[in-house]
Amino acid sequence: MAERKRLGILTSGGDCAGLNAAIRAAAKRAQAYGYEVYGIRAGTVGLMHRPVDAVRLDPNDFDGTLLRKGGTVLGSNNSNDPFHYVDSDGNRLDRAPEVAQGYHELGLDALIGIGGDGSMAILRRLAGIGGWNFVGVPKTIDNDVGATEVSIGYASAVNVATNALDNLQPTAASHNRVMVLEVMGRDAGHIALAAGISGGADVILIPEIPYSIDAVAQQIEAIRKSGRNFALVVVAEAVQTESGEPVRQQHTGGGTTYGGIGHYIGGRIAEATGAEVRVTVLGHVQRGGMPVSRDRLMASVFGVHAVDLVAQGKYDRMVAWQNRQVVDVPLQDAIDQFQAVERDSSLVRTARGLGISFGDTDPVL
Template sequence: MTIATLGILTSGGDCAGLNAVIRAATDAAVGRGWRVLGLRNGHLGLLANPPDILPLTADAVRGDLLRAGGTILGTTTKGDPFAFPDADGTKRDRSAEVLAAIRALGLDAIVVIGGDGSMRLFDRLLTPAGIPWVGVPKTIDNDVPGTEFAVGFFTAVEVVGQALDRLASTAASHRRIMVTEVMGRDSGYLALFGGIAGGADAILMPEFAYDLDAVAAHVRRVTHDRPSPVLVVVAEGIKRPAEERRLKGSVGTAITEGLQSRTGFDARCTVLGHVQRGGSPVMFDRLLGSAFGARAVHVLAAGESSRMVAWRGGLVTDIPMTEVTTGPSFVRADSQLMRTARRLGTYVGGAVTTS
């Protein structure tokens, strides 16, 4: 496989560290004498006429790009090319147009920076077409199978931890329960890591069933049944309490109201939302992005394709895409940090949920 022109794109939700990957992949590719084209707005840029591209050079990625949040290429979570929504509400397959644009641009290989959904999409799109590609995992949810950590995760953990630091002081001042809702639709990694780092008294995750009466009893126990500062972290993907399912508002608000009614303690909810995605990446995300971007180019130069770079056991490696396209990964009940949380006396729920 001879590569003269490399395409790079970001796909799915944004996070910190994406630009570090773009910088590293560009530098590594230019160092091999390859031309590099940034593909704007994920696959949507390839559906534009003409395709929306940004030529990338070593000079273009110098300076503060490593430190910058977001992605200079733009990204998208919409417009599945296999079922692309038209203005009239119908859907049609535009995947052939994406492939035609790739060939028209003369791209010999592509680096896809995305989450587990993006890996499945581009594996379905590129692998059957014989277009060489390598995936780079990124997500604040840290739920991409096959890698211990994904780009953007530790910056989001830092945001959650710092939020808990700030909420702890106001909780202490007013002797309140402070509930913090974090992202995590299917997986609770962000809630677990951020909750432990921020000293949470209870952490509720999608993977594990919880009993709000048991959470309230835990709160009363750790506070000796008198108003005291309490920190509770809630992943957005947990099930709402049964009695709260008809109420509007976030799941964090539902947990807050349920705890207040059960304990008699004043309670407040903070939904962190998109602040978890933005901002300058922490050092580990810069390191991870740099290592992943360089490795992706190395894999392609070695003639490999349909693989994803990964962090395993403190080493950067790469794995076949068949190990990645199995759906999101989940927090395991017997994982090291789950054991850590229990040893700390943190409420983390009970049996693993199956639905």
Template sequence: MAKLNKVKTIAILTGGGDAPGLNAVIRAVVRTALGQGLTVWGIKNGFGGMVENQMIQLTDNSVAGILPRGGTMLGTTNRDNPFSYPKKQDGKIVYQDMSVQAMDNLRQAGIEALVVIGGDGTLKIAAEFYQMGLPVVGVPKTIDNDIPDTERTFGFDTAVGVATDALDRLHTTAESHHRVMVLEVMGRYAGWIALHAGMAGGADCILIPEIPFKTDSVIAKIKERQQRGRQFSLIVIAEGAHPQGGEISIARIVEGSHEKVRLGGIGEKLAREIEELTGMESRCTVLGHVQRGGTPTAFDRVLSTRYGVAAAQCVLDGAFGNMVALQKNQIIRVPIVDIAGKANNVTSDNELLTAGRAIGICFGD
């Protein structure tokens, strides 16, 4: 790899929710950059660490043994936006633009470029810093797989595997007790985890945000199975799914966060409704953060490593303002400004939807 620019010192930042594979990305960036003579710093605790000047130098020893570890060795937060940063003033929390201070902290540390690993909110902030003149490279991270212009975000494969394993386990107890088991999974406003896990785990109904569901359709599927002698049913529902004409279920509102609205509760609502309408005992299991914790799968380790190497290569090439992405099994570069603030959702012509309908899966419509 030839160094085509004069950048000698870079920093790495991880923002937003954790995802399996974060450490693998960090390791790959560090090893690639060090191999080309660069100095690498890690910014602790997301963009908050950039504002508060929390940095550590990263070496080969720093990243030794972290490939299979979940979480992020740098720490992360989804509450700290330097352009609207919480500060206590007269006993109250006020939000101030601390972006210039954050930039000054990097400059004083001799940091000339920043690799930002994060989801849509984090990458949107990265795009704003790039527009301020900071050389930035983005890496797409979210278990939700909802970032556009990339076929996969790392962490997604691990989350789907966890959800699929849960479905396998719920299948045996549902069949034994003649119950309807509802599994609520993450995904926010995208149904990728529910769709893939539901297909892999043999769900009878898969309910996703992109297809508002009719409870009558779900009930009809359960009764149709009963008529065929199947006295149990498995339903996967995304946390952002909602009934036709109904509202998304909100667990709580968190002020000061990139993601103020925390979704949740739709699975329990549906389970209660099914029990009332069918008389069948119905239970809901919410996987929650189990989906994004623990050891990443082999696929996510490899993808994360490829992303990390590609991000470091962007720095070496001076190709700033880009996010590395996976398309047709090739790692490419996509302008961050083209994807910042945008979402990737399941479309009506998705091949998995077509396959699911062909084998009799109910999508609630």
């Protein structure tokens, strides 16, 4: 009797809603091919352990409960690059060979990695070092992975941000205030743009479009003159100050992330307009929670197709969504084609058509 093939699955990078739906779909599809499926814990960190930190996945356990669950049951990490691993003494080590060997220690025939562009780049390098058969699945709330129109987690993050605007609008109107909402978006403004349109924002600030506080103030003054007593402003966390300085926060353990631009923008608006301003920072609220139907759907589609690629022996590929159907693309193409917001995109034009300001004095119409 032929030995059953072993398929590994891991989640890497920041968590998001829909990861468990992708794990579930891959495991259930793998069952049809007769594969043994192992979930690797904590991303590439699990492959460093000896024995490898992994758990046998039984598709019979993957009922609808997992489909609805946020986060990732396998755990993840977004700070332990195996090529530049920092140990407890602060030393930087290259632990990539250990991770690469972990694939073989577990006896895997193929590995599916669910991650963003950074994770994909690392996993592809590891696959080259270790001789892995690897397939990628795109996930990121920022929706900036190239070669795919959508990534797992984006729809749920936009939904959270839109709900926040829905809740901020009545209190803004009740107290004659300008409400500033800071949303995630490490390098791209997709969440701010989509939520701003859906949530009726008056101003959307994203890193792809330079802004001035004077232009933002003009928009707010125009709203006042029209007779409305409130305004909603959405800003992506990667937006910089007017002088071009990123706003970052220091975290326990020494790491830094974007955060705080909302308070900067709020203060500058108050100075320029005299308005009463309040700032809300959503932060990691956008990552957690139950995935919306769109993320469950895309995660299921991606998970099934990833296993089909393994069965077909098509490796070094990433599953993607293009023109209303699932496809697969060369993994390097997805890594190379970073997907920022284009200044003349349909959503930007839609926002301008609705009278939303991007704070720019020379808009592309």
